[in-house]
Amino acid sequence: MDFSFDALTLARAQFAFTISFHFVFPAFSIGLASYLMVLEGLWLKTGSGVYANLYRYWLKIFAVTFGMGVVSGIVMSYQFGTNWAVFSDKAGPIVGPLMAYEVLTAFFLEAGFLGVMLFGISKVGKGLHFFATCMVALGTLISATWITAANSWMHTPAGFVINAKGQFMPAGSWLPIIFNPSFPYRLVHVVIAAYLTTSLVVAAVGAWHLLRDRRNPGARKMFAMAMGMIAIAAPLQIFAGDTQGLNTLEHQTPKVLAMEGDFEPSPQGAPLILFGIPSQKDAKVYYKVEIPQLGSLILKHSPNAPLPGLKDFPRAKWPPVPIVFWSFRIMVGLGMAMLGLAVWGLWARLRGRLYETAWLHRAAVAMGPTGFIAVLAGWVTTEVGRQPYTVYGYLLTAQSRSPLAAPAVATSLLAFVIVYFAVFGAGTYYLLRLMAHAPQAHESEPPHVPQRAAGLVPAAGLE
């Protein structure tokens, strides 16, 4: 029994590790693809060189990010089978087609047009090149839609029956499966998160270069655009997060109670616990700092509305409370800091000092990586909060894994850790180096592939 527990823990650690690494890249590339689309569109519309240079600047960064997203994503499409074979057999008929549609409608679209986007500007003309950029951006959003549908179904399964082989299968229409109860809320939350994460990175890079040369036109433009986007996306995200919280309360009550640290039921209205040390074993939050009635006000929009506690549910259905409690606080805390940065940026803009407020720039640099941290913290909150199930309420995680011996999983986990840190560490270093380079008036294109049509003689000296 101990043996199988070990293999299970290792399999969970491996999935958490590989998907966390993978998730970081799309969180950045979804937003960056849309940003590149806007930049190229503005360039075509205004003819202004600053947009063309910014496009080329960020395209090089996009190329490196996208490559890492692709290779870490291929891993994910096989991790279900290698480590979660029973889940794949049982939930494959539902989750599989959603992921197959993601491949067909999104991955091929992105990959098919990426080559033209990166290397084709001199080969296809501006209009077609812009079209390729739009297709890549569209592909990233379609991809987010399908994978969020599949993931949401695991949280709030709907539209299925279980057949004689123990498999989940569609009860009829696929619409209730795709548009399962948590899907719309989760999709909005995920896409805004991607835009916010990208905006924070762009703002940080712009701010970094403004601190060195506040007249650099590229740095000014990217900082202004990104701070504008943060001002829109940060408050929207807080609102979207609130609606997803209400949805979770309805469909996955123990998860919200773990996020809030509410072990005891609150018939007269729940407080909001700001901080504390939750203990799963003692079913109690120690040293807590709380604001009375605010929990009910947020979750029920009424200060005296009763809320259940985890003790209303059997212990076997509790997620690991301390992890969910803390990751949720990290996400919300960073979200509030982003809102603060947005307000500060708006204030500086209104006073006409957006490019001159050095402390704002320093704050923006410091906030640069917080989008990634918030995204991962949010991901941990929702996925650990789904425990002890893979398909919420129907299939236990402990019953989903492959029949693999612990040494096999331990070896592969070790290999993933070593390879990912080496390879993606190098990639992150290259990204930072590209970002440390100030945007130029004549920004170079990505590593180029000059080719000529068959039969033509190359002009001498043409690079």
Added chain:
Amino acid sequence: MSNFFDLATIWAGILAFAIFAYVVMDGFDLGIGILFPGFAVGDERDQAMNSIAPVWDGNETWLVLGGGGLMAAFPLAYAIILPATYPLVIAMLLGLVFRGVAFEFRWRDPRHRALWDVAFCAGSVIATLAQGMVLGAVLQGVHVVGRGYGGGWLDWLTPFTVLTGVALLIGYALLGATWLIGKTEGAAQAHARRMAFGLGIAMLMAMAAVSIATPLLAFDYWRRWLAFPGILLTAQVPLLVVITAVLFFRSLQRGGERMPFLLTLGLFALGFAGLGISMFPYVVPRAVTIWDAAAPAGSLVFMLVGTVTIIPVIIGYTAWAYYVFRGKAGVAGYH
């Protein structure tokens, strides 16, 4: 059963198409990785890399379709084969990580380009060996208990899987060499042509070795291939291989630019047909048929609608991307 028969067979056909598309498309760019140490540092390597940089990502997407499609259409097969070949699949994925990032990283870091070139080659070799060995492991059979894999984590390692791994390594290298004949010129092209000649001979030997070894495996493969009257049909496969091989070496000597690549695809298609003769209708030989493994009709129909409408569009824009980057590859990195 009869109603179901159609859907499962159609899906087996679609997945076979996806796997074949993957093998021929990623095959040549993995092949270039395998041959990479043989290319001169500088122009020849840059040319080889540039000839695949705009398309490798799309090529690899077919592997994702193969994995996702198998999970969706034949979840039971996916749930048995991947745990049975666990170390191979993990090795393949890590190999693909190394080679995939090398495309960008080698340009980003000229001082460590040699290092990323090693990663590109080693990743390609590991991924290819692993793919060939997975194929061999499936052919030689997998221990199934109930609805899952029942063997140990190194059961796949046999002389036969080593043979299929090496055979695929030779095959991908040949695809890479013949692809380069069409994409390069001058000394690089002459080099590719010489490599293709030697690899062509090795490929025929590998095909012969796998063909002889397969009927010697535990199952009734020999009856499928050698019993009368089926042999009248199955004998056409080696016959066509011989004809294709003759045409291949002739076009190589006559300076064909694209024919060697297309004829190598022909050899792969014949090998693939042979695989079909050995396996159909099993996905896990002698344990799980496509009907045992097929997802419920509701899942298969839903995906079929999308696949039939979207795959032609994908082929359309993929062909366009190849068309944009037609012609000979250049050598320059930065512009």
